[in-house]
Amino acid sequence: MSHFLKVKDQLVAEFEFNEFNSAIRFVNQIAELAEREHHHPDIDIRYTKVTVKLSTHDAGNVATEKDYSLAEKIETLFS
């Protein structure tokens, strides 16, 4: 079960944590993944809530196969 939903042209997910440090660790893992994949999400951190938005800028900010693939991998980092 994925947290990601298609909102307009983007894949958007909210991840909730028990504490700020866990949210930051998760974001750092996403950052490493993004560098490996050469694909970079928009990330918003609000205390224990992390919002991840995926779209392909080079394709005009729409969700492409790269975004669906990254969404799956981000999901495995959370579980």
Ligand SMILES: C[C@H](O)[C@H](O)[C@H]1CNC2=NC(N)=NC(=O)C2=N1
């Ligand atoms: C050259 C480089 O791979 C591209 O500019 C990448 C980098 N990361 C990227 N990330 C996202 N989300 N969309 C892109 O189009 C994109 N382009």
